[in-house]
Amino acid sequence: MKDHSRLSEVFNEDEQRVNWHDETLWWIRQKRDKAANMLPEWELLRENASQIKHHTLSNLANYLEQFESKALANGITVHWAANAVEHNEIVLSILNRNGIDQIVKSKSMLTEECHLNAFLESNGVGVVDSDLGERIVQLAEEPPSHIVLPCIHKKKEEIGELFHKHLGTAHGEADPQVLTEAARQDLRSVFLTRRAALTGVNFAVAETGEIVICTNEGNADMGVHLADIHIASMGIEKIIPKRKDLGIFLRLLARSATGQPITTYSSHFKTPRLGQEMHMILVDNGRSRQLGREEFRNSLKCIRCGACMNTCPVYRRSGGHSYQYTISGPIGSILAPNLDMQKHADLPFASTLCGSCTNVCPVKIDIHNQLYQWRQVLVAAGKTTATKRWGMKIASTLFAYPALFGAAGKLGRSLMKITPYLFKNRLNPWYHQREMPAPPEQSFREWYKKQRNNKD
Amino acid sequence: MMTVGLFVPCYVDQFYPKAAIATLELLEKFNVKVSFPAKQTCCGQPMANSGFSHLTQASDELFTEGFAEFDYIVCPSGSCVLHLKDHLHSVKHPQKAEEIRSKIYELVEFLVDILQVQDLKARFPHKVGVHQSCHGLRGLKLAQMTELVAPGFSKPVHLLNMVDDLEIISLSRKDECCGFGGTFCVTEEAVSVKMGKDRVADHVLNGAEYITGVDLSCLMHMEGILKRQGSMVQIIHIAEILNAN
């Protein structure tokens, strides 16, 4: 399997495209900065949000039960799924019971995490993703490359091509206005004909048993309000204690995500529409395990704004698909190893630990520290290579003995001069696109000994 | 008289002795008694950032024994200092290690916060781009970070402004990472180099003759790219500018 490093190398073969990807996402980071700077209380908001999430995680079991009882009282059916398989089975059984074989779905990273689409399709249920970006990657048969901007990796000409093939737009048509209109017309007929709508959840309020879903397109509401059955899937970490806490989170979410002051729609679903069935599926799928990992539990504060991706200099230059996990970028790199340490062992290393992710995070997750911690955990669990292990052993031995280190350094520097080909070759990844530093005549310690007559 | 132990990181010792010499001379200009303990090597970061923090014990002990006696420890690298501040532990001398963690300073923060330098008598008649190394910036908070909604400041720029005839150029991305990242520079070579190229281009396009910063690791990476491009733009550690006459 190709790892993040190898996939990034492939992504970087087209430098112009990397520039385009980087600049598009950097532009969003700048919009986020502008929106944040309009609120003098921004840092206070982040702190409050982080505190609320901290408190919620410390009382999560109670809040889940409170949410459940309120939701039941509101006329919602509540399901619990310990893992992805159970989640998918619950969805399928609701659909089967109602004889439904076609659904419309708005954005839900959780259903991506559970690979729900593939499961339903293999069971004869057709799924149409209604968020424009999600629809585009669905037509392209690709996973989303970004949690908020699913097709940020695609150029409009490529989308035009897809729409020409699937929606019958004119060949060569690449105007976003025209393409969006085509999708609008196509999806309108979908909304009007699907009897079940599946959505994700942005926030679930324990106090009232209501859920809040944020979209810009209105696709979640179009689907839900025209369907007989609404199925909402949520990770158990989506709980917030009180309705008024929404004030804090809604102020942070869109500003962090896209620089908008708020998403176009923030829809509060408390009871099903008259005559409608509403199901909530509360999904664990590794979250309780992550909650038990003291150094990583803060990752469960995440509200999925994607700001850490937009600011990440590595993400911008490697693309979301290089992470090979539903949630890419920095936050994905601390969530993924929890689910599968072996498969995602490369991700915590796909970072320079620059710390920008931590600074933009609206709930103040110490993302870069957790990346560092994951590295320790992965190596301790043996998820590393023999080359790395030996390299590190040798280095640590050299660093243990100053005289040995001094001698080795001197030897190394002479070798660089006498036999430069030992360093300047294809096996040295440093040298591939960078010159080696010029080795000086003497090291500082040699100079110091001579100049300052230091003994030893 | 205040005593300072000079810590010269392994790669600075081997490849950039001039920066270490400038650090030493600069500190001595301010009437500080500086010693360079011979028994020093590395802060341990290369192992720890690669996930092998359990292999840093020997270098941690060495560091603790070598530096415990000083009033302050000063080092011309933000990254190494941050690592020691966060992670230095000693089994033999736990108390001493803890003390070191609170009395170790990166050079610029030592000059600004402890020595409270007001005047430098240095001259460097060039256009200079300031690279904000991430660990110095976001770890040691040597300057305000562009992500935060907070008043601006910059300790490196505060000092560079005292240097005669020096012109600081402005950048389109003030504090983006250069992509060095320790072993990241070889394990993620493609992204590392691309990040470096982009950072270098920002400085070059804005007219820098020199790129400076508090961390030679970043500068070494950018130097490698500049040299491969055949660029005339040079890298220089901030100590060498502050010590330039």
Next chain:
Amino acid sequence: MTMANSRSKILEAVKLSQPAFSEIITANIPQSKENLPAKFAGASTNVGGKFIQLNTLEELKSYIAENFKRTGIILSDIVELSDFSVLEIKEMDPHSLANVELAILRANLAVAENGTCWLPEENAIQRVLPFITQHLIVVVSNDAFVPSMHQAYEIIDQDIYGYGVFIAGPSKTADIEQSLVLGAHGPRSMTICLIQELNNKEKR
């Protein structure tokens, strides 16, 4: 059944894993109450909305006549607009709203910081209406304005609703190369109309 087992399994695992209880510590965030309609107007324009101020609902009638197609279906529960709009909306099948051209609805709250309006279910009349209509006009009174989402939720906190939505401008997307397009799935335009004469009592 697995579901029942999973419930206790999950709750048990969460109880074992969650950290020691900690109280919420949040600081108060002060908000200025000055110039709210003007601030709202700016914010609303930024999110693609159009803000207008009129004196009476009579004036709104002529505004609609000048700016919207009268051939399409217009829905509203505002009695004063009954000569050109359909009032009996509540009992309709939501699918039958597919061809609505314009809906004119009332909002209880208008948030100055972000140009958003609050429509609980009774104001939306049908949940799908503010979404399925091609164009949306939201009528607000002078006392609907609050500085930020914090004050909005202080008011909403007391409300009883089955559904409610904050709406900020027309439906939109920037999924294709970050180019902003208005009219994704929902309304292509949203006009927020402050009617000076209106007060809360008259609205209900």
